[in-house]
Amino acid sequence: DGGITQSPKYLFRKEGQNVTLSCEQNLNHDAMYWYRQDPGQGLRLIYYSQIVNDFQKGDIAEGYSVSREKKESFPLTVTSAQKNPTAFYLCASSMKRTPNTEAFFGQGTRLTVV
Amino acid sequence: RKEVEQDPGPFNVPEGATVAFNCTYSNSASQSFFWYRQDCRKEPKLLMSVYSSGNEDGRFTAQLNRASQYISLLIRDSKLSDSATYLCVVNVAYSGAGSYQLTFGKGTKLSVIP
Numbered sequence: 001d002g003g004i005t006q007s008p009k010y011l012f013r014k015e016g017q018n019v020t021l022s023c024e025q026n027l028n029h030d031a032m033y034w035y036r037q038d039p040g041q042g043l044r045l046i047y048y049s050q051i052v053n054d055f056q057k058g059d060i061a062e063g064y065s066v067s068r069e070k071k072e073s074f075p076l077t078v079t080s081a082q083k084n085p086t087a088f089y090l091c092a093s094s095m096k097r098t099p100n101t102e103a104f105f106g107q108g109t110r111l112t113v114v
Numbered sequence: 115r116k117e118v119e120q121d122p123g124p125f126n127v128p129e130g131a132t133v134a135f136n137c138t139y140s141n142s143a144s145q146s147f148f149w150y151r152q153d154c155r156k157e158p159k160l161l162m163s164v165y166s167s168g169n170e171d172g173r174f175t176a177q178l179n180r181a182s183q184y185i186s187l188l189i190r191d192s193k194l195s196d197s198a199t200y201l202c203v204v205n206v207a208y209s210g211a212g213s214y215q216l217t218f219g220k221g222t223k224l225s226v227i228p
Contacts, residue, residue: 033216042220043158043201050215090157094216100146101205103216105157 002027006091006106013078013085013113021076021109023091030096032074033103036060037088046089049074050096078111086113117141120202123222131192135222137202138184147178149187150201152221158201161187192226199223 004025013019023032031050035043045058049068063082068074074093078085089109095101120137127133139147147164162169164185168177175188189196202219 031215035218043218045218048215088155092216100163102148102160102163103150103158103203105159108157110155 004091004093004104004106006089006109008109009107011109011111013111015113016080018077018079019111021078021089021091021111023074023076023106024072025074025093025104026072027093027104028071029093029104030071031094032068033092033094034058034064034066034074034076035090035092037090043090046076085111087111117206117217118202118204118219120200120219121222122220124225125222126225126227127192128227129192129194131226132188132190133192133224134189135187135200135202135224136184137186137219138182139202139204139217140183141204141206141217142183143207144183144204145207146205147176147185148203148205149174149176149185150203150218152199152201154198158218161200189224192224194226194228197224197226 007022033048034046037043044060046064047066049055052071055066055068065077091106092103094103118139149161150158151161152158162171162176164176164178173190177186199221201221204217
């Protein structure tokens, strides 16, 4: 089955540690996105990538980093510079060059700093 | 002005009621439009695409007004299971290169009350 997979589902991090969230898709989508969602809030764009080896900052990129070495994979690293990382992280993908494309989401990773 | 704005909500309605959500977008180059549904602590899922002529899917009707740059979602005969957050999504052409980027609204929360 084609889809988008995030792992892990739950992640606990100690303060000062970097952690990497995985996002893999087998939909042959060009574009991939990372969003952060806080309780009762909307989705905020962290980073997005429209093509391999290229990515752009979203609205809240500070304290995060990404890579896009393969079309299928778009991992997100939450660095120690992110002051309030506890949140629900959602990865999404879509076709880049099709105007009527929808976005498909992974099931999300819930990150908690302990 | 934010790119995609939605009614802040929350909307608390009795079962059987009709409820309407509005969403405005600022970029006139927007190409396509969607409504997503997000249940608590879950990922967003596509509810329906919004076509220029308007479209209906059972109790749900979506409409687009390009001149005024807004889209709407109407839910008739509300069910308890309709309780969720509804996200407005706009696909915008950029770079003049046939590429598109999805932008999400912050969502409107709906609670259907027995």
